[in-house]
Amino acid sequence: xxxxxxxxxxxxxxxxxxxxxxxxxxxxxxxxxxxxxxxxxxxxxxxxxxxxxxxxxxxxxxxxxxxxxxxxxxxxxxxxxxxxxxxxxxxxxxxxxxxxxxxxxxxxxxxxxxxxxxxxxxxxxxxxxxxxxxxxxxxxxxxxxxxxxxxxxxxxxxxxxxxxxxxxxxxxxxxxxxxxxxxxxxxxxxxxxxxxxxxxxxxxxxx
Amino acid sequence: xxxxxxxxxxxxxxxxxxxxxxxxxxxxxxxxxxxxxxxxxxxxxxxxxxxxxxxxxxxxxxxxxxxxxxxxxxxxxxxxxxxxxxxxxxxxxxxxxxxxxxxxxxxxxxxxxxxxxxxxxxxxxx
Numbered sequence: 001x002x003x004x005x006x007x008x009x010x011x012x013x014x015x016x017x018x019x020x021x022x023x024x025x026x027x028x029x030x031x032x033x034x035x036x037x038x039x040x041x042x043x044x045x046x047x048x049x050x051x052x053x054x055x056x057x058x059x060x061x062x063x064x065x066x067x068x069x070x071x072x073x074x075x076x077x078x079x080x081x082x083x084x085x086x087x088x089x090x091x092x093x094x095x096x097x098x099x100x101x102x103x104x105x106x107x108x109x110x111x112x113x114x115x116x117x118x119x120x121x122x123x124x125x126x127x128x129x130x131x132x133x134x135x136x137x138x139x140x141x142x143x144x145x146x147x148x149x150x151x152x153x154x155x156x157x158x159x160x161x162x163x164x165x166x167x168x169x170x171x172x173x174x175x176x177x178x179x180x181x182x183x184x185x186x187x188x189x190x191x192x193x194x195x196x197x198x199x200x201x202x203x204x205x206x207x
Numbered sequence: 208x209x210x211x212x213x214x215x216x217x218x219x220x221x222x223x224x225x226x227x228x229x230x231x232x233x234x235x236x237x238x239x240x241x242x243x244x245x246x247x248x249x250x251x252x253x254x255x256x257x258x259x260x261x262x263x264x265x266x267x268x269x270x271x272x273x274x275x276x277x278x279x280x281x282x283x284x285x286x287x288x289x290x291x292x293x294x295x296x297x298x299x300x301x302x303x304x305x306x307x308x309x310x311x312x313x314x315x316x317x318x319x320x321x322x323x324x325x326x327x328x329x330x331x332x333x
Contacts, residue, residue: 149296
């Protein structure tokens, strides 16, 4: 293990938890403390069971498998993965794990790992909140456009119908009645459209 | 010769009635369905099948996209290839863009006669 490299990594990731895993002497690393401090059970010797117990979501498993395959098959020297964890009280935590690996070329295996854990729970909550607000806004505009376009469509059809009627040869006295009826309907749809526009403006101001 | 028939599928009664009225005044026969499920029932039972289907996307019970997925599963093979024109108030979102690769899309509002131009074009292309 190159101490200088480890120190640089620690400095680069100031305020973060830095841990080291020596495969010849597993356990007792800082990761354990980091997780147990947050009520998450962790034991390096029982890692898979702990992941299952802590109900890791499938996306995280995918991310982890991708990371492991990169490390083990492509012999990547570093990895970064975001992991969602839940403790026994069902509280949710997010961590960003950055790891550097040291390969033992002779034995073709990882000899050591050094990494840092960022507690990104607050950041992740903010990100989720922003995403949820963006989705809400998107849904609001989709609904608003639907609510507005429906009466506008009806209005267009009524005008089209009135124009078609106007082209038909009919007695003069019935024509004026039909036109009056068509105009009343168009006027009503216009009022509905106005109400919808005002409602949309009101809602967007409260948003 | 029987009139050309158009199936109008939209959950809004007023839009459906207006479209059907205009089509009828232009010499077409119009049938109406308030959602995809009703449309399928009509298609599976009507003896005189429509020339085209005008399909809204956002509908309760069975929306337009689900209708398009269910139609090829119908035992009545003749209904599988009836041309569909999508009529939507949605912008060019992911669903509309995807469906637009297979079906003509008309955005609301539009003139009812625009559909007849498309239907005539589809008939000529056959």
